[in-house]
Amino acid sequence: MEFPADVKEYLIQQICMSESTQDAILLYRTGKHFLSGCKFIFASDRGTDPGYSVNREFSAGAVVRSLFHSSRLLVLDDLTLREMDGGGATFPIDYSISLDTQALSYLEPFMVGNVSKLPKDYAEVFKFVAQDNVFVDPIPYCQENLKNLRFPDKAEKIFNKIKSYEILRHLDGRLLSVSGIVRSKLTDLEIERNAQKHMSRMYMSLEDARLMERISFRQRFMYCQLLKMALINFTGSQDTVYGKVCRFLDFCDQSLATMGAREIAVAKRYFTQGQEFRFFGKIQKNKPDMFGALDGMAWDLWHVRQLEESMTLAPDSRARYFFPSLLTFDKRFIEVMDLYPLRSLAYVEGENMPMPFYSGDWFALVADYPEEQNSIAERYYSLDAKRSRQARRSGCEKNLDVIIDELERELIKISPGSKKLS
Incomplete structure (x- = not known):
């Protein structure tokens, strides 16, 4: 088999896009000396059970969502393959279910019995989460609110949310299931101490300038793309859906030097459905909080990307793989996650x-006709186009704040009733 110059990138793509796991394993064996340190995860009907970090639906619409469409995952790396060749691979895994900001905000009223405004499946969800072998984390909420720790009144509210999370972590699941009573296995003092420790870690993160800059950049990168989507949809009433998609692709290619396939798929759905795509339901001309809504949507998009990044980490050093997922009650957000399930990740x-x-034909997802799909592939995904973006990316990233400012000013011109974020 002949390989192109960039062998590693070529092999990773071919393995991840293989028609079957057998084909993926065969190709991995053929080129594994080029794939040092590479790990692959595939949606599969057979394979590793990722604990409770799998797709799950509750009775009134709340969900747990992983990145994949399947309930099992096949993993592939040098050590696992050698163990499989020796008769079978057995290895430890780790997983966690992240509570999105909305889910965590429901904890406080749930704990005190103020449930009249909660979704109908709130009790079902929290009974599931309260099980001893279900592991949850509050990472989305904590990251969104790190900057708010600078304000004492907001910091107190955050502390109360974290206390509710600590109660949930040690909830007496049996008592809740049998009698509906919400009671922690810990004393009030232990809950207070745990929450204080958690807050201390958050304050340490707040003082970590590099971490804060990284979180801010990633969220604002999503915000920038959402601004452009809204601007295109507001100003392109005479454009075809394909025309709008191409305007967005041009922006991603030229201004950002990054083609986010998931975000492009979101843009295509928005250009096709408009506000019927509920994720954009609050994005209306002259709506005062439009920019605030876009900012919140940017956090949602980043949390999905964060799940992808989390798969490359090992919170527990004993685990060979980490499988994250996200729990949400937000039906608008669920539409976004369901739009783009993965077939594989490397x-x-x-x-x-x-x-x-x-998990599918991405070009068919973002363009409706073969000639449009071919045009997108040739224009934006040729080797020259990829190399051009790679050469320009650093400069584009440094210019992000300028790009955002320009987009906000353009949106204000056509939506003067909307107020920019302070």
Whole structure:
């Protein structure tokens, strides 16, 4: 078999896009000396059970969502393959279910019995979460609110949310299931101490300038793309859906030097359905909080990307793989996650750079006709186009704040009733 110059990238793509896991394993064996440190995860009907970090639906619409469409995952790396060749691979895994900000906000009223405004399946969800072998984390809420720790009144509210989370972590699941009573296995003092420790870690993160800059950049990168989507939809009433998609692709290619396949799929759905795509239901001209809504949507998009990145990490050093998922009650957000399930994801250990692959034909997802799909492939995904973006990416990233400012000013011109974020 002949390989192109960039062998590693070529092999990773071919393995991840293989028609079957057997084909993926065969190709991995053929080129594994080029794939040092590479790990692959595939949606599969057979394979590893990722604990409770699998797709799950509750009775009134709440869900747990992983990145994949299947309930099992096949993993592939050098050590696992050698163990399989020796008769079978057995290895430890780790998983966690992230509570999105909305889910965590329901905890406080749930704990005190103020449930009249909660979704109908709130009790069902929290009974599931309260099980001893179900592991949850509050990462989305904590990251969204790190900057708010600078304000004492907001910090107190955050502390109360974290206390509710600590109660949930040690909830007496049997008592809740049998009698509906919400009671922690810990004393009030232990809950207070745990919450204080959690807050201390958050304050340490707040003082970590590099971490805060990284979180801010990633969220604002999503915000920038959403601004452009809204601007295109507001100003392109005479454009075809394909025309709008191409305007967005041009922006991603030229201004950002990054083609986010998941975000492009979101843009295509928005250009097709408008506000019927509920994720964009609050994005209306002259709505005062439009920019705030876009900012919140940017956090949602980043949390999905964060799941991808989390798969490259090992919170527990004893685990060979980490499988994250997200719990949400937000039906608008669920539509976004369901839009783009993965067939596979690859990464190189230590690089924290996930390479996700859509479960389907991505070009057919973002363009309706073969000639449009071919045009997008030739214009934006040729080797020259990829190299051009790679050469320009650093400069584009440094210019992100300028790009955002320009987009906000353009949106204000056509939506003067909307107020920019302070």
